[in-house]
Amino acid sequence: MIRVYDFKCSECSYIEEKYVRSDSRESVCSKCNKLSQRQLAAPMSKLDPLSGDFAGATIKWSKQRQKQLQAERSKS
Ligand SMILES: [Zn+2]
Numbered sequence: 001m002i003r004v005y006d007f008k009c010s011e012c013s014y015i016e017e018k019y020v021r022s023d024s025r026e027s028v029c030s031k032c033n034k035l036s037q038r039q040l041a042a043p044m045s046k047l048d049p050l051s052g053d054f055a056g057a058t059i060k061w062s063k064q065r066q067k068q069l070q071a072e073r074s075k076s
Pocket residue numbers: 009010011012013014029030031032033034
């Protein structure tokens with residue numbers, strides 16, 4: 001499976017996103033060509049509404065929005 005991960009260079013601390021196999025933990029820094037280590041958090045999870053804290057936030061938001069809509073409807 002190919003996913004996007006953050007890689008941080010152990011030499012110059014440059015962070016970049018790379019498409020790699022989900023089991024690859026190391027890559028090569030595009031700035032200095034040294035080894036860069038995969039970071040734990042995958043940036044894709046921020047965009048995926050079904051994963052992590054974001055899902056909770058989305059559900060909270062939509063519940064609040066429903067309440068708002070109901071309140072607006074009952075006014076008119
Ligand atoms: Zn580097």
